[in-house]
Each structure stands twice: as C-alpha cells, then as structure tokens.
Amino acid sequence: MSFVEDARAGIITDEMKQVARQEGVTEEFIRRGVAGGHIVIPVSPYRKVKICGIGEGLRTKVNASIGTSSDIVDIDMEVEKARQAERAGADTLMELSTGGDMVEIRKRVIASTSLSVGCVPLYQAFIEAAIKDGAVVHMKEDDLFRITAEQAKLGTNFMAIHTGINWETMKRLKNQGRHGGLVSRGGAFMTAWMLHNEKENPLYSEFDYLLEIMKEHEVTLSMGNGMRAGAVHDATDRAGIQELLINAELADKAQAEGVQVIVEGPGHIPIDEIATNVQLMKRVTNNKPFYMLGPLVTDIAPGYDDRVAAIGAAISSSLGADFICYVTPAEHLALPTPEEVYEGVISSRIAAHVGDMIKLKKTRDLDLEMGHARRDLDWARQFAVAMNPDRAQAIRNERMPADTDACTMCGDYCALKIVNRHFSF
Numbered sequence: 001m002s003f004v005e006d007a008r009a010g011i012i013t014d015e016m017k018q019v020a021r022q023e024g025v026t027e028e029f030i031r032r033g034v035a036g037g038h039i040v041i042p043v044s045p046y047r048k049v050k051i052c053g054i055g056e057g058l059r060t061k062v063n064a065s066i067g068t069s070s071d072i073v074d075i076d077m078e079v080e081k082a083r084q085a086e087r088a089g090a091d092t093l094m095e096l097s098t099g100g101d102m103v104e105i106r107k108r109v110i111a112s113t114s115l116s117v118g119c120v121p122l123y124q125a126f127i128e129a130a131i132k133d134g135a136v137v138h139m140k141e142d143d144l145f146r147i148t149a150e151q152a153k154l155g156t157n158f159m160a161i162h163t164g165i166n167w168e169t170m171k172r173l174k175n176q177g178r179h180g181g182l183v184s185r186g187g188a189f190m191t192a193w194m195l196h197n198e199k200e201n202p203l204y205s206e207f208d209y210l211l212e213i214m215k216e217h218e219v220t221l222s223m224g225n226g227m228r229a230g231a232v233h234d235a236t237d238r239a240g241i242q243e244l245l246i247n248a249e250l251a252d253k254a255q256a257e258g259v260q261v262i263v264e265g266p267g268h269i270p271i272d273e274i275a276t277n278v279q280l281m282k283r284v285t286n287n288k289p290f291y292m293l294g295p296l297v298t299d300i301a302p303g304y305d306d307r308v309a310a311i312g313a314a315i316s317s318s319l320g321a322d323f324i325c326y327v328t329p330a331e332h333l334a335l336p337t338p339e340e341v342y343e344g345v346i347s348s349r350i351a352a353h354v355g356d357m358i359k360l361k362k363t364r365d366l367d368l369e370m371g372h373a374r375r376d377l378d379w380a381r382q383f384a385v386a387m388n389p390d391r392a393q394a395i396r397n398e399r400m401p402a403d404t405d406a407c408t409m410c411g412d413y414c415a416l417k418i419v420n421r422h423f424s425f
C-alpha cells in the first residue's frame with residue numbers, strides 16, 4: 001500500500017507520528033490530513049531522510065533549490081550549497097542541475113544531505129536530447145518516463161512535473177501575450193517540444209503512466225508551474241489560471257490513486273493579488289498543500305530578490321501557503337554561491353515564521369520570549385531565541401560597548417537600563 005493508502009486504512013506510520021511530535025498536533029490530525037490530501041510527508045523507500053510534513057495546520061516549510069548550470073559546473077560547490085542550505089535551516093532541497101554529469105551530481109548531493117530532495121526529471125530528459133540529438137525538441141517520450149523512474153530510485157522524495165501545459169494552456173498563452181515572457185525552464189522546454197512535434201505534452205496525455213511511476217516509488221508529485229508569471233504585470237493571467245485548473249484536476253486524480261500531491265503556484269505577484277492567488281489555489285485544488293514559488297512582489301530590485309520574495313512569502317504564508325521556495329540575492333543575475341544560498345534560506349525562514357505568526361498563532365511564543373529577553377537585557381537568552389544566533393552574536397561582539405549590559409546603539413543612554421532601574425515589569 002502507498003503512504004496515502006496506509007492513512008486511508010487508518011494506519012498511523014512512524015513518519016506521521018514524527019510529524020505530529022514536531023508540529024505539536026495529534027497523530028490522528030496528521031493521518032486524516034494525509035488521507036484527505038491536505039498534508040504530505042515526502043518519503044522514499046530508497047533513503048531515510050529528516051522527515052517533514054507540509055500542509056494544512058502545519059508550520060510553513062522552506063525549500064532551497066540548488067544545482068549546476070550549463071555555464072558553471074562545480075560539484076563540490078553544489079555539495080557545499082546543500083550543506084549551507086541545511087545549516088541555515090531549510091526543510092527540503094531541490095537538486096535542479098542542468099549542466100555537467102547530472103546523474104553524478106544528483107547522487108553526490110543526495111548523499112550529502114539528510115533533507116528530503118526534490119528534482120525536475122524533464123530537465124535531464126530534454127538536456128540529454130539536446131546533447132545527443134542536437135536540440136531539446138528531439139526528446140523522446142520514453143526517455144522522459146525512464147529518467148523519471150531512475151531519478152526516483154536515487155532516493156528523491158518529490159518531483160516537480162509539468163503536467164498543466166497542454167494545448168488549451170498554450171492557446172491561452174498565445175492569445176493573451178506576456179510582458180515578461182515564459183520564465184520556467186520546464187515550461188519553455190515542453191512548449192518548444194509540443195510546438196515542434198505538434199504533439200500533446202506526454203506528462204498530460206500519459207498522466208496515468210506517470211502516476212504508476214510515482215506510486216511504485218512513493219514519490220510525492222509536485223504539480224509544476226510552467227506558466228508562472230515572471231513579471232508582476234503577468235500575475236494571475238489566463239495562461240497561469242488555465243494551467244492551475246488542469247493541475248487541480250490532475251491533482252485530485254493523483255490523490256484518488258494514492259499518490260501524495262502538492263500544487264505549485266506563481267511566480268511574481270503584486271501584493272494586492274496575493275490573497276486572490278492563495279484563495280484560488282486552495283479553493284480549486286480542494287485544499288491540497290500549496291507550494292508558493294516566492295512570490296516576488298516587485299521586479300525592480302535585482303541583488304535583493306531574497307528580500308523581495310520574503311515579503312511575498314510572508315504574506316502568502318499568513319494567508320495559507322504551506323511551502324515556500326526560497327529566492328537568493330543572485331536571482332535573475334547569476335547562479336548563486338553557497339553564501340547566497342545560506343542568505344536566501346534565512347530570508348525565507350524569516351518569511352515563513354512571520355506568516356506562521358498569523359496562520360498558526362502558537363508560533364508567537366518565541367517572539368514573546370525575545371521581548372522579555374530584550375527587556376531584561378539578557379543577551380544569552382536573546383541569542384538562544386534568535387533565528388541566526390551566530391550572526392546576531394558576531395554583530396554584537398564586533399561593536400561591544402564599555403557597559404556590557406547595553407549595546408552601542410544607545411550606550412550610556414540605554415532606555416531599557418534607565419527604566420529598569422526605576423521600574424519593575
């Protein structure tokens with residue numbers, strides 16, 4: 001039986017118990033969530049991982065995507081990125097290499113992390129076709145499904161699969177145009193392949209076969225967002241909505257077949273459209289776990305896109321997004337470094353926490369503790385609660401005041417110290 005089928009049969013697995021403990025909810029809550037398709041726990045029969053639950057009633061989780069490009073292939077650097085992502089507190093990792101020996105790189109990254117790992121099998125299928133046969137449009141359908149199964153056997157826990165791009169979606173895209181073009185690599189590969197071969201997307205037309213592979217290897221299916229907006233002026237457009245409707249229907253089918261499923265969302269969205277996007281996603285997918293990519297809330301801050309995405313992610317999370325994909329400061333500019341991966345994860349973790357303070361009120365406990373620690377000038381307690389204690393401690397140590405109770409911001413005129421002398425809170 002698959003994980004979903006276990007849950008439906010009333011079986012509470014060890015993984016469900018672990019998630020219940022982590023989240024402070026009952027085991028039955030988790031079992032029902034998995035059975036009903038509102039919670040996923042990406043597992044793999046091929047590899048033990050640090051278990052994490054994603055979905056309704058759970059903390060917002062953060063994914064870090066890494067991987068080589070055709071220009072920069074450095075396996076050691078990718079392994080270091082995996083290490084930095086885990087050190088910074090990412091919940092999952094996506095290995096998205098498109099350059100070098102993609103199989104070897106994936107094996108090394110998977111071996112170097114205890115996190116659940118996601119991948120996008122069509123990258124390898126299209127890129128191998130480009131290398132062997134001269135162009136991505138020569139990709140063979142059998143190769144796509146073979147590579148999907150091979151990647152599952154490497155111990156990947158979830159896969160982004162671009163099922164929602166079909167002729168209907170393409171018609172919408174053609175009729176409406178786009179300000180920011182098509183920014184999804186998977187979306188671009190599949191669109192080019194369909195137009196050149198005049199054939200339907202095999203991930204859509206052979207969805208039943210895809211589900212067999214997902215179920216056999218217990219991979220969580222992440223319905224890919226190939227039409228996501230790459231510019232705020234394209235947010236919530238017809239092509240994106242069309243793809244969402246197709247993905248929502250297929251996600252129901254996957255769930256019914258006993259496959260765990262997540263639905264991906266956009267992209268670039270101005271703040272006033274985030275609520276609409278989250279509500280629409282949740283409504284049409286029957287409350288499946290929602291994986292928000294960013295969203296970036298403005299297009300004009302390259303170099304700071306981790307912060308731009310964190311603003312969107314915090315709002316999305318507060319409204320119900322369950323899983324957010326980090327963005328690094330290098331987004332739109334270059335392949336990120338390990339340091340930028342670390343920064344990106346921290347920015348996203350802040351966003352997830354800010355969102356959870358609204359979505360799950362109980363997570364405000366740490367903020368209360370920090371408030372008290374600051375009031376009491378208890379620096380050890382402040383660092384213990386801090387999201388990144390090393391950075392906080394390093395900044396303070398660099399500019400330590402003469403009076404070690406206060407800090408160099410106000411020095412002798414530390415407001416807390418002055419009032420604490422005369423007033424007990």
Ligand code: SF4
Nearest residue numbers: 407409410411414415
């Ligand atoms: S010196 Fe100012 S900023 Fe620093 S702890 Fe005191 S009140 Fe806060």
